[in-house]
Amino acid sequence: MSGASRRNCGCGTLLVVAMIFSLPMSAQTANKTSVREKLIGAWHLVHIDAPGPDGKSVPIPQPKGMLIYTRDGHMSVQLLYPESVNTLSNEYVLNGYEASFGSYDVDETAHTVTHHVQGSNTRDLLVGKDLPRKFEFTTDGHLIIRSARADEHWSVTWEHY
Numbered sequence: 001m002s003g004a005s006r007r008n009c010g011c012g013t014l015l016v017v018a019m020i021f022s023l024p025m026s027a028q029t030a031n032k033t034s035v036r037e038k039l040i041g042a043w044h045l046v047h048i049d050a051p052g053p054d055g056k057s058v059p060i061p062q063p064k065g066m067l068i069y070t071r072d073g074h075m076s077v078q079l080l081y082p083e084s085v086n087t088l089s090n091e092y093v094l095n096g097y098e099a100s101f102g103s104y105d106v107d108e109t110a111h112t113v114t115h116h117v118q119g120s121n122t123r124d125l126l127v128g129k130d131l132p133r134k135f136e137f138t139t140d141g142h143l144i145i146r147s148a149r150a151d152e153h154w155s156v157t158w159e160h161y
Helices: 005-040
Strands: 042-051 063-068 073-078 097-107 112-120 130-137 145-146 155-160
Touching: 005 155
Parallel strands: none
Antiparallel strands: 042 063, 042 155, 063 073, 073 097, 097 112, 112 130, 130 145, 145 155
């Protein structure tokens, strides 16, 4: 092997060693940003589960819905229930329609996202409130969001558009 070849071989070895030692740090950095990054985008509603008082699933009319998380920290959610339940109203829903928007924060360690509601169709019931939500990603790419409140037992499954 010529002297130039040996020098190139040594530089190549150094480069490979540097790359190997930098991989764990890069992987750690990617993992830290990947949880929040996975939330970002537009999601469509797959299924809502709202167990009854006994904890068993109760069939409910499934709405159509969209959830959006932007990279700069804004969120929006809209759900439209079928006409058969257009009189549904509660803290989140008014006449079969749910809509809110605002900002959000993610706690990657606790797997929670907190919606800071700035506007809602239920107005005074949600505006100005912080709504902590537990989230998880399934192996098939779905996002499951649950209330962090002990008195709420619903879960919503979303899928990226």
